[in-house]
Amino acid sequence: MSEVIDASHDHHDHHGPAAGLARWLFTTNHKDIGTLYLWFAFLMLLIGGTMALIIRAELFQPGLQFVAPEFFNQMTTNHGLIMVFGAIMPAFVGLANWLVPMMVGAPDMALPRMNNLSFWILPFAFGMLISTLFMEAGGPNFGWTFYAPLSTTYAPETVTFFIFGVHMMGASSIMGSINIIATILNMRAPGMTLMKMPLFVWTWLITAYLLLAVMPVLAGAVTMMLFDIHFGTSFFNAAGGGDPVMFQHIFWFFGHPEVYIMILPAFGIVSAIIPTFARKPLFGYDSMVYATASIAFLSFIVWAHHMFTVGMPLAGQLFFMYSTMLIAIPTGVKVFNWVATMWQGSMTFETPMLFAIAFVVLFTIGGFSGLMLAITPVDYQYHDTYFVVAHFHYVLVPGALFSIIAAVYYWLPKWCGRMYDEKLGKLHFWLSFIGVNVTFFPQHFSGLAGMPRRIPDYALQFADFNMISSCGAFIFGFSQLLLMYIVIKAIRSGQPATDRVWEGAHGLEWTLPSPAPYHSFTEPPKITDADAHS
Amino acid sequence: MSSGTDHSAYYVPENGWYPVWVALAIFLMLGGGAVWLNDLKAGDEPNITLTLIGLVLLAVVLFAWFAKVIEENQQGLYSPQLNRSFVWGMGWFIFSEVMFFAAFFGALFYARHFVLSWLGGEGDKAITGEYLWPEFEAVWPVVSNPDPSVFTNPGESMASPGVASWGGYLPFWNTVILLTSSVTVHFAHTAIKDQQRTKLLSWLGLTVLLGIAFLILQVEEYIHAYQELGLTLSSGIYGSTFFLLTGFHGFHVTLGTFMLMVMLFRAFKNHFKPEDCFGFESASWYWHFVDVVWLCLFFFVYVF
Ligand SMILES: [Cu+2]
Numbered sequence: 001m002s003e004v005i006d007a008s009h010d011h012h013d014h015h016g017p018a019a020g021l022a023r024w025l026f027t028t029n030h031k032d033i034g035t036l037y038l039w040f041a042f043l044m045l046l047i048g049g050t051m052a053l054i055i056r057a058e059l060f061q062p063g064l065q066f067v068a069p070e071f072f073n074q075m076t077t078n079h080g081l082i083m084v085f086g087a088i089m090p091a092f093v094g095l096a097n098w099l100v101p102m103m104v105g106a107p108d109m110a111l112p113r114m115n116n117l118s119f120w121i122l123p124f125a126f127g128m129l130i131s132t133l134f135m136e137a138g139g140p141n142f143g144w145t146f147y148a149p150l151s152t153t154y155a156p157e158t159v160t161f162f163i164f165g166v167h168m169m170g171a172s173s174i175m176g177s178i179n180i181i182a183t184i185l186n187m188r189a190p191g192m193t194l195m196k197m198p199l200f201v202w203t204w205l206i207t208a209y210l211l212l213a214v215m216p217v218l219a220g221a222v223t224m225m226l227f228d229i230h231f232g233t234s235f236f237n238a239a240g241g242g243d244p245v246m247f248q249h250i251f252w253f254f255g256h257p258e259v260y261i262m263i264l265p266a267f268g269i270v271s272a273i274i275p276t277f278a279r280k281p282l283f284g285y286d287s288m289v290y291a292t293a294s295i296a297f298l299s300f301i302v303w304a305h306h307m308f309t310v311g312m313p314l315a316g317q318l319f320f321m322y323s324t325m326l327i328a329i330p331t332g333v334k335v336f337n338w339v340a341t342m343w344q345g346s347m348t349f350e351t352p353m354l355f356a357i358a359f360v361v362l363f364t365i366g367g368f369s370g371l372m373l374a375i376t377p378v379d380y381q382y383h384d385t386y387f388v389v390a391h392f393h394y395v396l397v398p399g400a401l402f403s404i405i406a407a408v409y410y411w412l413p414k415w416c417g418r419m420y421d422e423k424l425g426k427l428h429f430w431l432s433f434i435g436v437n438v439t440f441f442p443q444h445f446s447g448l449a450g451m452p453r454r455i456p457d458y459a460l461q462f463a464d465f466n467m468i469s470s471c472g473a474f475i476f477g478f479s480q481l482l483l484m485y486i487v488i489k490a491i492r493s494g495q496p497a498t499d500r501v502w503e504g505a506h507g508l509e510w511t512l513p514s515p516a517p518y519h520s521f522t523e524p525p526k527i528t529d530a531d532a533h534s
Numbered sequence: 535m536s537s538g539t540d541h542s543a544y545y546v547p548e549n550g551w552y553p554v555w556v557a558l559a560i561f562l563m564l565g566g567g568a569v570w571l572n573d574l575k576a577g578d579e580p581n582i583t584l585t586l587i588g589l590v591l592l593a594v595v596l597f598a599w600f601a602k603v604i605e606e607n608q609q610g611l612y613s614p615q616l617n618r619s620f621v622w623g624m625g626w627f628i629f630s631e632v633m634f635f636a637a638f639f640g641a642l643f644y645a646r647h648f649v650l651s652w653l654g655g656e657g658d659k660a661i662t663g664e665y666l667w668p669e670f671e672a673v674w675p676v677v678s679n680p681d682p683s684v685f686t687n688p689g690e691s692m693a694s695p696g697v698a699s700w701g702g703y704l705p706f707w708n709t710v711i712l713l714t715s716s717v718t719v720h721f722a723h724t725a726i727k728d729q730q731r732t733k734l735l736s737w738l739g740l741t742v743l744l745g746i747a748f749l750i751l752q753v754e755e756y757i758h759a760y761q762e763l764g765l766t767l768s769s770g771i772y773g774s775t776f777f778l779l780t781g782f783h784g785f786h787v788t789l790g791t792f793m794l795m796v797m798l799f800r801a802f803k804n805h806f807k808p809e810d811c812f813g814f815e816s817a818s819w820y821w822h823f824v825d826v827v828w829l830c831l832f833f834f835v836y837v838f
Contacts, residue, residue: 023549026551026553110619110622110623112547116550116553117553120553120554121560124560124561128564128565128568157572157575160571161568164568167564168561171560178626178630181622182622212626212630213630216633217637219634219637220638221637223637229575231767232766233773234685234774235641237684238666239679239685240769241645242771243644243645243648249640250637250640250641253640313658314658
């Protein structure tokens with residue numbers, strides 16, 4: 001039966017979830033779909049993480065130990081693709097599914113059936129991508145940036161599966177973002193004006209627009225590859241009047257906004273957590289909104305900073321250098337606001353707060369190394385070295401991933417009605433914090449000293465840094481199993497959580513019971529100032 | 535951008551089997567497509583069964599899905615709020631389509647503006663052309679490729695012969711057809727608002743016919759290109775950009791015509807009311823979008 005949720009009646013009890021597997025396959029419920037996204041992302045994190053550990057094991061010492069160079073290339077490529085498209089992005093979409101309807105006072109997402117489709121495309125897409133590793137020709141081996149002609153003329157034949165996999169992921173992301181936009185713009189409770197929305201909702205709204213604008217461009221890029229490979233076109237072949245560099249332009253027109261797609265929702269999460277545990281309202285809410293929008297706008301005009309060494313006109317190099325450096329301003333506003341929120345707050349350091357503070361510090365380090373890379377002449381030295389690897393792992397691991405972990409600890413009690421084990425949570429934090437720094441900090445040095453990325457073997461002078469880095473990677477990787485244990489333990493046997501969960505928490509989701517009911521708000525809530533953005 | 539006032543009843547659709555089957559269908563279609571393409575390339579016996587199964591499954595499930603949505607709407611289950619969600623959804627879907635075409639237009643501009651002059655030995659990266667193919671001449675449309683042994687030169691391009699002779703120029707007539715169809719679909723919309731069934735049916739029917747006429751002429755043009763001009767997908771950057779841009783546009787016209795045909799069918803069944811005709815409106819927005827893309831194509835691919 002279809003359901004009309006009528007405000008005047010309480011239909012609350014007779015539409016819980018369906019039973020068994022059907023619940024997950026056919027669900028139209030934003031919480032179920034959010035849960036699917038999050039577990040899927042965690043599975044991908046483990047798979048992509050295993051690939052990372054294969055890479056780090058091989059690099060533990062100079063020389064070839066464990067894997068053939070061809071397979072090493074497949075590992076770096078698939079590690080990147082799986083982490084970006086399979087772990088980080090779906091995890092954020094999962095969080096949006098769980099949180100956005102609760103935060104804006106809606107019963108569910110705007111388009112629930114399409115929501116289900118957005119999720120279920122993903123397992124098929126990644127099934128297709130991962131299956132290539134077991135095919136005779138081997139999986140994609142051209143790096144996650146799949147530059148032509150490596151990914152066209154010289155690609156293994158499995159590149160065709162990769163291309164269609166990317167098409168599927170793109171379709172999933174586009175439908176997901178349309179849904180999020182419609183939910184935010186159309187499903188807000190009366191009185192929830194735009195400038196009262198929690199920052200997580202704001203950042204996701206802007207992220208959804210970034211996705212809508214660039215995922216189709218990525219689809220265009222892989223489509224041109226497909227035609228170059230199978231139908232004889234010459235988009236990326238100069239012999240026919242095309243240009244392999246054109247591939248890089250199109251790819252990075254997608255690729256740079258993509259990195260903000262993976263960080264803007266993180267900004268929203270941290271902006272929710274820090275005020276709660278500093279017991280102060282967020283400093284500079286309006287400027288946070290404007291800074292996010294500025295970053296999103298700038299993200300469209302900086303792409304070629306990834307291509308300084310490829311041979312670009314000087315005017316282009318200068319333009320992309322300065323526009324990139326401009327991004328430091330709105331980002332600086334954000335970091336300032338987080339610190340100012342903590343200033344003179346009565347702070348406590350529960351696990352989500354620890355991850356959030358680590359985010360602020362370590363993401364800023366990643367931001368600064370990004371600023372270094374933006375300087376064109378300096379980039380000539382850093383380009384394609386481990387310095388770049390250190391840079392983007394600092395923004396993606398203690399940046400994006402830490403924010404996701406912080407969000408899981410912060411909202412888990414609301415999701416399942418039970419608290420996690422705080423002691424184990426803190427242990428998990430310290431293992432992750434130490435692991436991540438031991439892994440990636442030395443890579444700055446090996447990179448500055450000239451170690452190239454994406455190689456299975458290296459010169460002897462890089463041996464010490466690599467050994468340290470590999471030790472850190474194994475600490476970090478295995479401590480994520482602890483996260484799984486903590487979450488499962490909380491779901492099965494955690495202490496019951498209160499409705500507000502954290503004494504300093506503000507926002508509509510905390511006015512709901514813990515665990516939150518199957519349909520979030522069956523009638524539009526009244527928005528009080530205390531429930532508006534925290 | 536108000537959040538609206540009608541919050542008295544939220545509609546949350548029941549669980550549905552459609553989406554997961556759509557996902558499976560897409561998987562079969564694309565996975566089978568990859569196997570098929572790889573077999574073709576390797577010169578093996580190609581097998582297209584899996585793709586066809588996927589396609590049929592996709593068509594069947596989408597049909598059932600849309601039928602269900604229409605049925606629910608006819609039962610009056612949908613609130614104005616949900617209809618607004620559909621409007622947002624369709625609007626931003628069209629925006630994403632615009633960005634898809636933007637990628638190909640971007641490739642066209644980059645190839646014409648930058649790559650061509652560099653390969654011709656001018657500008658910042660002139661050395662590329664000087665070094666690799668010194669005898670290559672930079673003229674657009676590229677009818678003689680840098681390395682004709684790899685990419686066969688097309689005999690002729692599709693470029694416009696000048697306004698005076700547009701009377702015999704097929705793309706010009708396609709422009710006229712598509713522009714007219716945008717007007718006729720608008721008249722059909724007005725007819726819904728005025729509740730004039732006959733007018734609606736005739737204007738909408740005429741729009742569908744114009745869409746089909748456009749497609750027939752487009753096929754005609756492709757046959758002409760392949761058989762008489764020697765212009766193919768593999769005749770260098772001109773053929774690449776020409777066929778991908780016009781081809782994806784033609785594909786979208788096909789989709790749009792199909793959508794309008796469904797709307798015509800629904801109009802026969804009296805589905806549309808002046809205040810509730812989202813299905814029709816979304817098809818007509820899509821049609822206008824396809825029209826605008828064609829205008830860009832006509833100017834940037836054919837005329838300039
Ligand atoms: Cu960038």
